Amino acid sequence: MANPVLALTGGVGGAKMALGLSRILPSDQLTIVVNTGDDETFHGLHVSPDLDTVMYTLAGLANPETGWGLEGETFRTLQALARYNAPDTWFRLGDADLATHIRRSDLLRQGWTLSRVTTELCQRLGVRHSIVPMSNDAVRTVVLTAERELAFQDYFVRQRCAPRINDVRFNGAESATVAPAFATALDTAQAILFCPSNPLVSIGPILAVPGVRSAIASFQGQRIAISPIIGGQAVKGPAAKMMADLGEEVSCVGVARRLRGLSDVMVIDEVDREQTSAIEALGMRTFVTNTVMRTDEDKVALAKEVLALAEISRGQA
Amino acid sequence: MANPVLALTGGVGGAKMALGLSRILPSDQLTIVVNTGDDETFHGLHVSPDLDTVMYTLAGLANPETGWGLEGETFRTLQALARYNAPDTWFRLGDADLATHIRRSDLLRQGWTLSRVTTELCQRLGVRHSIVPMSNDAVRTVVLTAERELAFQDYFVRQRCAPRINDVRFNGAESATVAPAFATALDTAQAILFCPSNPLVSIGPILAVPGVRSAIASFQGQRIAISPIIGGQAVKGPAAKMMADLGEEVSCVGVARRLRGLSDVMVIDEVDREQTSAIEALGMRTFVTNTVMRTDEDKVALAKEVLALAEISRGQA
Numbered sequence: 001m002a003n004p005v006l007a008l009t010g011g012v013g014g015a016k017m018a019l020g021l022s023r024i025l026p027s028d029q030l031t032i033v034v035n036t037g038d039d040e041t042f043h044g045l046h047v048s049p050d051l052d053t054v055m056y057t058l059a060g061l062a063n064p065e066t067g068w069g070l071e072g073e074t075f076r077t078l079q080a081l082a083r084y085n086a087p088d089t090w091f092r093l094g095d096a097d098l099a100t101h102i103r104r105s106d107l108l109r110q111g112w113t114l115s116r117v118t119t120e121l122c123q124r125l126g127v128r129h130s131i132v133p134m135s136n137d138a139v140r141t142v143v144l145t146a147e148r149e150l151a152f153q154d155y156f157v158r159q160r161c162a163p164r165i166n167d168v169r170f171n172g173a174e175s176a177t178v179a180p181a182f183a184t185a186l187d188t189a190q191a192i193l194f195c196p197s198n199p200l201v202s203i204g205p206i207l208a209v210p211g212v213r214s215a216i217a218s219f220q221g222q223r224i225a226i227s228p229i230i231g232g233q234a235v236k237g238p239a240a241k242m243m244a245d246l247g248e249e250v251s252c253v254g255v256a257r258r259l260r261g262l263s264d265v266m267v268i269d270e271v272d273r274e275q276t277s278a279i280e281a282l283g284m285r286t287f288v289t290n291t292v293m294r295t296d297e298d299k300v301a302l303a304k305e306v307l308a309l310a311e312i313s314r315g316q317a
Numbered sequence: 318m319a320n321p322v323l324a325l326t327g328g329v330g331g332a333k334m335a336l337g338l339s340r341i342l343p344s345d346q347l348t349i350v351v352n353t354g355d356d357e358t359f360h361g362l363h364v365s366p367d368l369d370t371v372m373y374t375l376a377g378l379a380n381p382e383t384g385w386g387l388e389g390e391t392f393r394t395l396q397a398l399a400r401y402n403a404p405d406t407w408f409r410l411g412d413a414d415l416a417t418h419i420r421r422s423d424l425l426r427q428g429w430t431l432s433r434v435t436t437e438l439c440q441r442l443g444v445r446h447s448i449v450p451m452s453n454d455a456v457r458t459v460v461l462t463a464e465r466e467l468a469f470q471d472y473f474v475r476q477r478c479a480p481r482i483n484d485v486r487f488n489g490a491e492s493a494t495v496a497p498a499f500a501t502a503l504d505t506a507q508a509i510l511f512c513p514s515n516p517l518v519s520i521g522p523i524l525a526v527p528g529v530r531s532a533i534a535s536f537q538g539q540r541i542a543i544s545p546i547i548g549g550q551a552v553k554g555p556a557a558k559m560m561a562d563l564g565e566e567v568s569c570v571g572v573a574r575r576l577r578g579l580s581d582v583m584v585i586d587e588v589d590r591e592q593t594s595a596i597e598a599l600g601m602r603t604f605v606t607n608t609v610m611r612t613d614e615d616k617v618a619l620a621k622e623v624l625a626l627a628e629i630s631r632g633q634a
Contacts, residue, residue, distance in 0.1 A: 044423035074393055080416030084441045086423070095412045099397030102419075106361035106403070124401045 003031045003130065005312055006182075006189035010035045010202020011050040012067035012236045013228050014195030015057040016293040018129075020303030021193070022058055023296070027128040029312075031185040035197070036114065036133045037141035037170055037205025038152045042088050043081060045101040046108055049153075050202065051118055051133055052100055059125040067236065070096045090158045115179045130181060134206045137176035141201050142169050143242075152201060161238040165245045168200050173208040186215040191310035192263075194225035196291065198239040199258045200246070207262070216262045222310040225263040226291055226302070227252035231271040235292065253278045260284070265309060267291060267302075320348045320447065322629055323499075323506040327352045327519020328367040329384035329553045330545050331512030332374040333610040335446075337620030338510070339375055340613070342629075344445040348502040352514070353431065353450045354458035354487055354522030355469045359405050360398060362418040363425055366470075367519065368435055368450055369417055376442040384553065387413045407475045432496045447498060451523045454493035458518050459486050460559075469518060478555040482562045485517050490525040503532040508627035509580075511542035513608065515556040516575045517563070524579070533579045539627040542580040543608055543619070544569035548588040552609065570595045577601070582626060584608060584619075 005025060009018055009032060018032050032054060039048045049068065056062040056070060063069045073094030082089040093101065100121060107117045113136040122131050141152040144167040155161060178186070186192075197203055207213045216223065229252050234240040240250045248254045252268040256279045259266070266279050269291040276286040287309055293299045322342060326335050326349060335349050352367045366385065373379040373387060380386045390411030399406040410418065417438060424434045430453040439448050458469040461484040472478060495503070503509075514520055524530045533540065546569050551557040557567045565571045569585040573596045576583070583596050586608040593603040604626055610616045 043419050044426055045419070074391070074412070076391055076412035077394060077416045077419070080413040081420060084416060084420045084438060086416075086420050095391070095393035096397040098415070098419075099394045099401060099403075102360050102362070102394070102415075103398060103401045103403050109361055121401060 003029050003185060003188075004190040005030045005193065005307070005310070006185040006191070007032045007193045007195055008197075008203060008206050009033070009050070009054060009195035010197030011053040014050075014197035014202060015054045015062070015067065016299050017193070017195040017226060017303060017306075018054055019057050019296065020293070020299030020301075021307070022129045023300045024303050024307060025129075025312075027130070031130045031132060031181060031189065033132050033134055033179075033182045033185065033206065035202045035205050036135060037139050037201060037208075038156070039138070039140070040091075040151065040153045042091050042093065042101075043086055045098070045105045047091070047093070047101050048104065048114070048118075048133070051131065052097070054131055055118070055122055055125060055127055058122075058127045058129060058131070061125065069094055073097060091153060092157075113179075115181060132179050132181040132185075134182060134212075135176040135179050135209050137172065139173045139176050139205055139209065140171045141205055142171055143167070144169065156238060161241050165242060167246075168204060168242070170205045170208040173205065174210065176209050178209050178211055183211075186212070186219070189221060191222040191224065191312055192216060192219055193306060193310070194223075194259060194263055196226040196228035196235070198228060198234070198237055198242070199255050200239065200242050203258075213262070222265070222312075223263045224265045224267060224306055224310055225255070225259050226267040226306065227255045227269070227272070229255050230269040230291060251275060253282075256282050256284055267306060267309070320346050320502060320505075321507040322347045322510065322624070322627070323502040323508070324349045324510045324512055325514075325520060325523050326350070326367070326371060326512035327514035328370040331367075331514035331519060332371045332379070332384065333616050334510070334512040334543060334620060334623075335371055336374050336613065337610070337616030337618075338624070339446045340617045341620050341624060342446075344447065346629075348447045348449060348498060348506070350449050350451055350496075350499045350502065350523065352519045352522050353452060354456050354490075354518060354525075355473070356455070356457070357408075357468065357470045359408050359410065359418075360403055361422070362415070363422045364408075364410070364418050365421065365431070365435075365450070368448065369414070371448050372435070372439055372442060372444055375444045375446060375448070376439075378442065386411055390414060408470060409474075430496075432498060449496050449498040449502075451499060451529075452493040452496050452526050454489065456490045456493050456522055456526065457488045458522055459488055460484070461486065473555060478558050482559060484563070485521060485559070487522045487525040490522065491527065493526050495526050495528055500528075503529070503536070506538060508539040508541065508629055509533060509536055510623060510627070511540075511576060511580055513543040513545035513552070515545060515551070515554055515559070516572050517556065517559050520575075530579070539582070539629075540580045541582040541584060541623055541626055542572070542576050543584040543623065544572045544586070544589070546572050547586040547608060568592060570599075573599050573601055584623060584626070
């Protein structure tokens with residue numbers, strides 16, 4: 001029996017939701033599909049920031065201060081790479097984190113797919129739920145400024161989103177194939193959840209993989225999105241800045257516009273209660289609750305409410 | 318003007334000699350050619366143990382306890398690799414050391430030769446003397462037991478040389494090419510020094526690269542070897558055990574037999590004074606001195622004596 005819940009996610013914000021879901025649903029009831037548009041090669045190693053954030057979060061190993069990276073991390077290898085004048089040492093790869101990239105890269109070079117590598121790494125860290133990259137093919141998010149194209153990590157980490165952008169593209173998406181476990185979930189799930197992740201560069205790349213948008217548009221089960229924008233601000237990350245640059249409304253309404261026809265329900269925060277009618281005008285229902293997830297209890301509570309909306313309860317499948 | 322002194326070396330023992338030489342000779346008077354037969358790929362990364370030992374030693378970064386690896390090293394990445402059940406975690410790669418292998422592998426994949434990578438890494442660590450791999454091509458030392466072939470690091474590190482061996486081979490040597498700077502040194506040096514390195518698996522692979530043995534055999538300058546076997550024991554490493562397995566005499570005489578026709582002088586330790594006639598019977602002269610290098614002063618003192626024997630003095634070239 002296929003897993004009834006398909007959750008789409010990016011990094012930190014979505015990983016919180018994924019953690020909540022994983023605390024409620026057994027491993028055979030949840031498929032977590034993760035953005036790989038911000039994967040990058042550093043020092044010849046394949047780095048998958050969002051896959052790792054979700055994996056570390058579910059393994060209980062994530063750095064609670066940042067939401068990404070590993071708790072208690074050290075940076076000895078990076079310091080030594082800097083001594084060699086290696087490029088890109090602005091991307092803070094920790095010593096224990098590097099093991100993930102080294103192992104992933106080694107297995108990829110041996111011909112493993114990214115999906116299979118992800119399953120292997122998760123299993124070794126004791127993660128029992130399915131974490132699936134959106135595609136086994138390379139899709140690379142780039143942002144366009146007036147002058148040039150920037151790789152996403154360059155824009156996001158090195159330049160701290162300072163450049164004003166006028167477009168976002170997903171290089172390689174047109175020829176990418178949906179990962180098999182993602183295709184199965186699109187085919188058989190009872191509910192699709194959009195975790196509170198950046199609509200442009202976390203959900204955007206997932207939707208850019210050919211076949212995904214149409215499959216979700218024609219999906220027969222429940223489709224629920226949790227807004228990552230609360231009170232006009234992104235809880236974490238560059239979503240608000242990027243939406244503003246692109247001339248989009250920086251609010252849960254702006255998020256809803258991007259998901260029009262793809263989600264039936266928008267879950268929004270109490271502080272955005274007055275936005276319900278604007279969202280409903282887009283043909284979506286709204287559900288108002290506390291969507292700020294500070295503690296693990298917050299994550300589980302929100303996940304429970306979302307699953308109740310989707311009429312999914314533990315053990316239903 | 319080509320560098321007048323060519324030193325051939327393996328890891329720890331030879332690196333001590335190389336350090337002594339580097340303290341006396343300016344960088345334009347010494348070429349240090351290093352064994353790469355025990356290079357190995359771990360976790361998809363190219364590891365060059367002897368090149369790194371010599372580089373770290375000359376950079377003043379080597380672990381003084383072991384002679385190899387970096388001082389103050391930590392092993393966080395390796396622990397995390399073990400958590401992923403990565404193979405070969407018995408090979409103790411430290412966090413800072415890993416940066417060397419990551420950087421080297423990245424540059425090799427970009428098409429750099431091992432020689433060029435070595436020059437780059439040395440420059441970044443402030444090493445001014447030329448450290449040159451014997452070849453830019455892969456030569457892999459393997460040992461043969463009664464049952465099977467073992468990669469050298471498997472035999473040496475994982476199995477601590479416990480298996481009894483009956484042969485040593487250098488896979489790939491027959492099609493390897495001498496590294497350009499090594500070829501230049503063979504052509505133009507005034508003296509060739511065999512550092513006190515394992516005759517089987519440090520000097521052996523260097524001599525196995527096509528053209529090297531004949532070039533040394535017909536070399537017109539001074540050829541001097543320092544015995545790595547003192548009083549019937551290897552100062553460091555498996556030379557004595559390996560020589561015994563192969564039925565060779567475990568002594569400076571045994572070393573001299575391997576270098577017959579390739580070296581004019583054997584430098585032996587005081588404790589081996591009674592072996593001089595046996596060595597001279599092989600057609601080599603002997604020079605007896607203290608060859609145990611405990612301190613940097615020992616290394617410089619021995620290097621001075623060897624250079625005097627070779628009639629090389631600083632600034633001569």
